Amino acid sequence: MATALVVVALLIAGAVLAWVAATRAAMQAASAADLSALAAADTARGLRPGDPCTVAALLAESNGALLAACTVEPDGQSVRVTTNVPVGFRALGIELYLAEAQARAGAPPLDAPGR
Numbered sequence: 399m400a401t402a403l404v405v406v407a408l409l410i411a412g413a414v415l416a417w418v419a420a421t422r423a424a425m426q427a428a429s430a431a432d433l434s435a436l437a438a439a440d441t442a443r444g445l446r447p448g449d450p451c452t453v454a455a456l457l458a459e460s461n462g463a464l465l466a467a468c469t470v471e472p473d474g475q476s477v478r479v480t481t482n483v484p485v486g487f488r489a490l491g492i493e494l495y496l497a498e499a500q501a502r503a504g505a506p507p508l509d510a511p512g513r
Contacts, residue, residue, distance in 0.1 A: 416494070420485050423497035427483040430463035431501035438477035439504035442470050454479050466498065476504025 438454035440446050446453070451468035458465040458481045467480040480500045486493035 415487075419487070419494075420497065423483040423485040424499070426461070427463055427481050427497045427499035428501075430458045430461035430483070431479055431481040431499040432503075433461060434458045434463075434465065434468075434481060435477055435479045435501035435503035438468065438470075438479060439475065442477050442504065443475045450477050463499075471502075471504065473505055476502060478502045 434454040434457045437446070437457045438450040441448050441450040441453045450470050451465070454468050454477065455465040458479070463481040463483045465479060466482045467478075469478045470476070471478060478500065479502075480498060482496040482498050484493045485495050485497050
């Protein structure tokens with residue numbers, strides 16, 4: 399009976415740790431996407447030097463994410479980025495999946511109402 403309780407407790411603890419890791423990675427991916435998109439949009443608008451997607455990649459990396467996609471939109475002032483953050487247990491060398499987030503920054507979309 400005691401062994402069964404220990405096994406159940408370990409399973410619950412493992413599930414909680416996996417949930418915490420997934421939540422943390424999702425938030426990290428979202429933050430990196432937001433910051434990367436904002437910096438890339440500033441670059442696309444000429445407010446800072448460089449290539450928008452290179453700036454986005456550097457900023458994503460400095461925030462612990464990988465830039466999966468970067469698109470400068472046709473208006474030339476907006477950028478859409480996608481970032482990935484691995485979810486797993488680094489100490490054990492286990493990677494479960496990639497948390498993904500997308501962000502867009504810049505001028506309103508061309509098809510926005512009132513534009």
